[in-house]
Amino acid sequence: MSKFLNLAALTFAVGLTGTTAMAEPTGLGRPATPDEVAAWDIDVRPDGLGLPEGSGSVADGEPIFAERCASCHGDFGEAVDRWPVLAGGIDTLTSARPVKTIGSYWPYLSTVWDYVHRAMPFGDAQSLTADETYSITAYLLYLNDLVDDDFELSRENFTEVAMPNAEGFYPDDRTETAVWKNRAPCMTDCKPEVKITARAQVVDVTPDDPTSKHSMAAPATDEAAKEEATQVAAAPAVDPALVKAGEKVFKKCKACHAVGDKAKHKIGPHLNGIFGRAAGTAEGFKKYSKDMQKAGADGLVWDEETLATFLAKPKSMIKRTKMAFAGLKKEDDLTAVIAYLKAMTE
Amino acid sequence: MTEKTPTSRRTFLKGGLAAGGALAAAPALAAGDPAILEVQPWANELGEGVDVKPYGTPSPYEAHVRRRNVPWLTADPVSSINFTPLHELDGVITPNGLCFERHHSGVAEVDPAKYRLMINGLVERELVFTMADLKRFPRENRAYFLECAANSGMEWRGAQLNGCQFTHGMIHNVIYTGIPLKTILEEAGLKTNAKWIMPEGADAAAMTRSVPIEKALDDCLVAFAMNGEALRPEQGYPVRLVVPGWEGNMWVKWLRRIEVGDMPWHHREETSKYTDLMANGKARRFTWEMDAKSVITNPSPQAPILHGKGKTIITGVAWSGRGTIKEVHVTTDGGRNWHQARIDGPSWDKSMHRFYYEFDWDGSPLLLQSRAVDSTGYVQPTKNELRAVRGENSIYHNNGIQTWHVNANGEAENVEIS
Numbered sequence: 090m091s092k093f094l095n096l097a098a099l100t101f102a103v104g105l106t107g108t109t110a111m112a113e114p115t116g117l118g119r120p121a122t123p124d125e126v127a128a129w130d131i132d133v134r135p136d137g138l139g140l141p142e143g144s145g146s147v148a149d150g151e152p153i154f155a156e157r158c159a160s161c162h163g164d165f166g167e168a169v170d171r172w173p174v175l176a177g178g179i180d181t182l183t184s185a186r187p188v189k190t191i192g193s194y195w196p197y198l199s200t201v202w203d204y205v206h207r208a209m210p211f212g213d214a215q216s217l218t219a220d221e222t223y224s225i226t227a228y229l230l231y232l233n234d235l236v237d238d239d240f241e242l243s244r245e246n247f248t249e250v251a252m253p254n255a256e257g258f259y260p261d262d263r264t265e266t267a268v269w270k271n272r273a274p275c276m277t278d279c280k281p282e283v284k285i286t287a288r289a290q291v292v293d294v295t296p297d298d299p300t301s302k303h304s305m306a307a308p309a310t311d312e313a314a315k316e317e318a319t320q321v322a323a324a325p326a327v328d329p330a331l332v333k334a335g336e337k338v339f340k341k342c343k344a345c346h347a348v349g350d351k352a353k354h355k356i357g358p359h360l361n362g363i364f365g366r367a368a369g370t371a372e373g374f375k376k377y378s379k380d381m382q383k384a385g386a387d388g389l390v391w392d393e394e395t396l397a398t399f400l401a402k403p404k405s406m407i408k409r410t411k412m413a414f415a416g417l418k419k420e421d422d423l424t425a426v427i428a429y430l431k432a433m434t435e
Numbered sequence: 436m437t438e439k440t441p442t443s444r445r446t447f448l449k450g451g452l453a454a455g456g457a458l459a460a461a462p463a464l465a466a467g468d469p470a471i472l473e474v475q476p477w478a479n480e481l482g483e484g485v486d487v488k489p490y491g492t493p494s495p496y497e498a499h500v501r502r503r504n505v506p507w508l509t510a511d512p513v514s515s516i517n518f519t520p521l522h523e524l525d526g527v528i529t530p531n532g533l534c535f536e537r538h539h540s541g542v543a544e545v546d547p548a549k550y551r552l553m554i555n556g557l558v559e560r561e562l563v564f565t566m567a568d569l570k571r572f573p574r575e576n577r578a579y580f581l582e583c584a585a586n587s588g589m590e591w592r593g594a595q596l597n598g599c600q601f602t603h604g605m606i607h608n609v610i611y612t613g614i615p616l617k618t619i620l621e622e623a624g625l626k627t628n629a630k631w632i633m634p635e636g637a638d639a640a641a642m643t644r645s646v647p648i649e650k651a652l653d654d655c656l657v658a659f660a661m662n663g664e665a666l667r668p669e670q671g672y673p674v675r676l677v678v679p680g681w682e683g684n685m686w687v688k689w690l691r692r693i694e695v696g697d698m699p700w701h702h703r704e705e706t707s708k709y710t711d712l713m714a715n716g717k718a719r720r721f722t723w724e725m726d727a728k729s730v731i732t733n734p735s736p737q738a739p740i741l742h743g744k745g746k747t748i749i750t751g752v753a754w755s756g757r758g759t760i761k762e763v764h765v766t767t768d769g770g771r772n773w774h775q776a777r778i779d780g781p782s783w784d785k786s787m788h789r790f791y792y793e794f795d796w797d798g799s800p801l802l803l804q805s806r807a808v809d810s811t812g813y814v815q816p817t818k819n820e821l822r823a824v825r826g827e828n829s830i831y832h833n834n835g836i837q838t839w840h841v842n843a844n845g846e847a848e849n850v851e852i853s
Contacts, residue, residue, distance in 0.1 A: 114560070114622050117568045121553050121561040129553055129692050132633060132643060134700050161510070171510035182716035187828050189707065194718075197701050204703040207641040211514070214540065214639040258710060258720040263832075266824045268816045274764065274806065276773045282853075283769030283802060285840060287593040289736070289849035295597040296505055298737070340541070344513060355511065 131215075133203040137248045140202070143219035144243030147236065150228025153221055157210045160345065160356050160413045166190070166232045169356065176232035179253065192233025196255045198247065202226050210413065212344030328428065335429025338422045341414070348433045357412060361434050363391050368407075380409045396430070397423050499523075502533055505601060508589070513541040514640075516583065518604030521730070521752065522738040527608055527780050527787045528578070531662050534607035536669045537583055539640035543689045547673040552619075552657070556633075556695035559624030566673055569659065572614040572622075577656065577679070578786040580754045582606040582725045584682035584709050587837075588830040590818070594838075594849045597736040602837060602849060608754070608787035611677050613658030616651050620695070628697045634676045637691035644685045645699035646678065650723075654679045654785075657690065680756030680785035681723040682832075684709055714826025725756030727815050728834035729763055729790070729807035740845030744798035749776075751805050753788045758810035765792040769802030769838065769852050770817075776805065801841040802852060818851065 133139040155164060163169050166176030178188030187193075191201055206222045208214050217225070227242040230250065236242075242250070263269055289295065339348070345356035352359035358371035368385035369377045384407055389395060399406045400423055402416040417423050466472060493500065504517040519535040536542075547566050555561040586605035589595050596602050620632070625648070632651045636642035646655070656677040659666060666672040671688025678685045684704055699705070699721075711719040731751040734740045740747060749767075753760045759782050764773040776790040790805070807815040818835030840850040 114624065115572070117571050117622060118562040118564040121555060121563045125553065125563065126555050126561055129635075130555055130694065131641075132635070132694065132700055132702070134696070134698065136698070182712060182828075183714065185827065187712060189712070191707075195707050197706065200701055200703055200706050203643075203700075207643070208540065208639065208703075211540065212639075214641065257716065258706070258718050261719050261722040261724075263719075263722065263724075263726065268820055268824055269813065271814055271816065271820075272812050274773070274808065274814045276764070279771055279773070281771075283771060284853040285802075285850045286853055287851035288840075289594040289597040292593070292595050294505075294507065294595060295601060295736075296503065298499075298503070298598075344511065 131203075131207055133199045133206070135197040135199045135248075137199065137244070140199075140244045140247055141219040142244055143223050144241055144245075145220050145222070145224025145227055146241040147224075147227045147231040147238050149220075150224035150226070150231070153224050154228050157213075157217070157413050158225065160411055161211060166229065175229060179234075182254075182257070190233065191229055192235060192253060194254050194257070196252055196258055198226065198230070198250045198252055201229060202247075212341060213414070331425050331428045332432040334421075335425035335427070335432070338417070338426040339429055341417075342426070345412070345414075348430060360430055363396075364393075364431065364434060366391055368395075376411060378407070378409050378411045380407050381411070393427050393431075396427055400426065497523075500533065502535060502604075503600060505589075505596065514539050516585075516605060518600045519607050520600045520737075521604055521606075521732045522599050522735050524732070525750070525789070527752070527789050528662065529607035529609055529787075531609065531664065531667050531670070534581075534609065534661075534667070534670055535583070535605050537605070537683065538638075538669070539642060540638050542669045543636070543638035544668060545637055545673060545689050550637075550673050550691075552674060552690060553692040554619065554623040554695070555692065557626040557629040557697060558620070558695050559626065560622075562623050564619075566659070569614060569657065569674070572618055574612055574614050575656065576610055576612050577654075577677075578608060578610045578781070578783050579677060579679045580606055580608040580725075580756075580785065580787045581677075581683045581686055582728075582754070582756075584684060584722075584725070584831040587728075587833040587835070590835075590837075590849075591830045591833050592827060594851045597849050599730050599732050599735040599837070600737060603730040603732075605683070606754070606787075608752075609661040610663070611656055611658040612660035612663075613656030613677060616655035616657055616676070616693075617653075619657055619693075620651060623695075625695060629695045630697050631695070631699050633694045633696060633700050633702075634685075634687040634690055635692040635694070636671075636687045637689040642684075642687050642704065643700065643702045644687060644704055645702065646685060648695075650678065650681070678723075680725060682709060682725060685723065709831060711825065711829040711831050713829060719829075722832055725754070726832065726834045727753070727755035727757070727760065727807045727809035727813050729753035729760075729805040729815060730837045731765070731803050731805050731839060734803070734841055734845065734847045735839055736847045736849055739847055740796065740841065743845070744796045747794055747796040749792040749794070749803065751776075751790055753778075753790055753805070753807040754786065755807065755809035755811075755813070756785055757813065759784055759786075760788040760807050761810050761812075762808040763788070763790040764806040764808070765790075766804045766806075767794070767801045770804055770836075773806065798843055800843055801839075802850075803839045803841060803847075804836050806836055 161169055161172040162175050168174040174188060174190050176190055176192055178190040178193035181188045181193060195201060202222055205225055206217060223242045227240055230236040231238060231240065346360055347353055347355055348360040352361050354374045358374035368389040368391060369382040370385050400417050403410050403412050403414055500520055500523040502517040502519060504515060509515040516537040517535055519529060519533055550566050552564045583605035587602055590602050630648050632646050632648060633643055657674060658677045659674050661670060666675060674690045675688045676686050676690050705720065711722055729751055731749055733750050749765055753763045760778065763776040763778060765776045766773045774792060776792040778788050778790050780789045782788055815834060815836055821835050838850050838852050839847040841847045
């Protein structure tokens with residue numbers, strides 16, 4: 090590797106000599122138990138270290154992907170909105186708009202398994218079993234045309250899968266470039282003329298800033314702040330502790346749903362005005378399942394009771410709802426999140 | 436290039452300039468300045484007593500000083516970034532509440548009573564520490580900048596965002612209190628084949644990066660305080676890793692575990708992300724150091740010159756992940772001639788430096804740039820010099836020189852020049 094590591098290796102050797110001389114443990118902390126290490130040591134490396142027992146096929150992966158992943162990544166890994174594209178992009182790395190996917194860019198399959206297992210699905214991390222993760226990984230390989238549809242991935246055959254871009258990376262070489270070697274900056278008469286070649290105002294993508302002091306907006310006064318505080322305090326006759334608890338539960342929802350002032354549709358519809366509204370009819374939301382729309386047409390209206398039933402187990406009420414959420418198991422969580430939604434939408 | 440009519444920005448800048456003019460004209464009134472002649476409310480009425488704000492907040496007149504995001508950048512604010520308002524700050528320390536945020540699964544709210552740090556892998560003793568345990572180790576105070584590798588990334592293909600908050604605001608500079616990582620690794624006892632560590636976060640992203648052992652034993656800190664108080668939740672409360680001079684993504688927040696190994700893990704954030712794709716389709720990886728960089732924060736698009744011609748202060752910040760800043764040069768004519776700027780304030784290793792260039796503005800348009808030179812002798816390059824090496828697709832690690840065009844009204848715009 091580069092100079093850095095050579096130099097660093099030297100430092101390390103010196104460091105080690107020092108270590109043996111002064112590494113008298115203080116005794117702070119305590120030994121980790123084997124169960125504790127097993128609970129947290131979830132990482133997987135390219136050589137397969139860290140992979141648990143298990144397996145899963147492309148066929149197993151398809152329905153799991155459809156239920157847990159497709160709402161953001163699309164049924165074929167093509168992605169919804171600005172969520173990451175997972176498939177395709179082969180031969181685009183030298184183009185003006187490279188598409189960096191698992192198939193076109195990621196050098197190791199272990200990275201896929203590790204990441205899906207530790208951080209996905211978004212908003213419900215670390216909920217996938219080892220077999221489910223093998224299945225999703227197999228399906229992702231299939232979506233990228235890297236395996237056939239009868240492929241099964243397991244701990245045993247895992248390291249046999251080679252990724253197309255495995256050789257696509259090399260160590261940092263910035264210190265070997267012309268930029269690094271230029272050590273004599275010019276101070277006077279450095280160039281004959283200067284022309285503007287690009288302008289941000291033409292691109293026009295900077296967010297507007299209503300609070301800028303150059304808009305000379307009046308600062309919020311204490312009176313205004315107090316008035317707002319009184320209004321908030323006087324408004325709802327609900328249990329604030331319950332609403333607070335509901336806000337925490339809503340964290341499970343907010344990857345896909347927004348509620349309250351300025352809420353917009355995300356993966357799921359915003360929830361303002363949900364109470365008293367027919368299912369599947371939020372204005373401007375176009376991604377409802379057919380089943381959800383039908384339920385609304387058949388008379389399903391959202392109230393505390395219907396929401397409680399739906400949120401306890403969405404798919405038992407609306408069979409093919411696109412909401413990829415298993416449901417709230419605890420009665421307390423249900424009550425709290427509904428109280429929160431009421432407080433936020435009234 | 437088509438000249439589109441500039442947006443609402445110009446309109447409100449005009450408003451601002453008009454107001455600024457009025458302010459400057461006020462003392463010329465025959466009788467004198469009402470701000471002096473009239474008794475102001477704060478000179479007459481009693482103010483709030485102590486304890487009204489047990490945790491103080493800035494003046495309401497500073498309500499515009501805010502972190503801000505660029506909504507179109509990301510799919511969702513839970514996995515997104517906002518920006519430090521560099522144009523509103525002076526000195527070298529970023530206030531805790533203005534440090535930019537970058538989360539991959541939102542802000543984890545970790546209960547310090549349930550906080551544990553585990554060290555496992557190639558060590559003699561796999562250990563668990565509580566907060567109380569950590570606070571019994573000898574600790575150090577060090578100021579370091581933290582810059583996201585994607586800072587200025589949106590500017591790689593051309594001038595895009597009008598404001599140094601957006602072009603350069605993925606950076607902050609605070610004083611950390613923490614335990615040298617070396618101390619903690621030695622407590623566990625490194626095995627002879629220990630070559631890498633992998634810090635891991637406790638949040639729902641469970642962020643991981645591979646860090647070579649040489650860096651881990653050099654200047655990394657396991658930090659629990661910033662600017663004298665507990666870390667903010669959005670900066671990793673109660674404990675984060677500090678990896679001085681290296682890209683921000685490695686500074687794992689809500690640090691729960693450090694595994695020691697004999698090779699890198701090649702996890703998502705060091706393969707799919709934070710690798711630098713070159714024109715030939717190959718990508719640099721493990722580009723950890725943040726190269727020397729600087730930006731003029733005032734004037735800049737969000738902070739125009741309001742006072743007209745005459746005595747003018749150009750100020751900005753500079754930093755290098757490879758040491759200190761030795762010189763900053765400022766040009767007002769687009770790089771034809773450069774002047775030495777004055778560096779004032781502390782010059783700490785891998786920490787932000789503040790520079791000033793005072794001059795008499797004659798009211799003619801300016802093309803402002805700053806150029807940093809660090810303690811290794813490295814000279815901050817132009818974007819074109821970087822593009823000549825990297826091509827068009829390497830959006831990370833853009834440390835190229837920034838240009839602001841200041842017109843005769845004092846309004847500044849983000850531009851690129853030949």
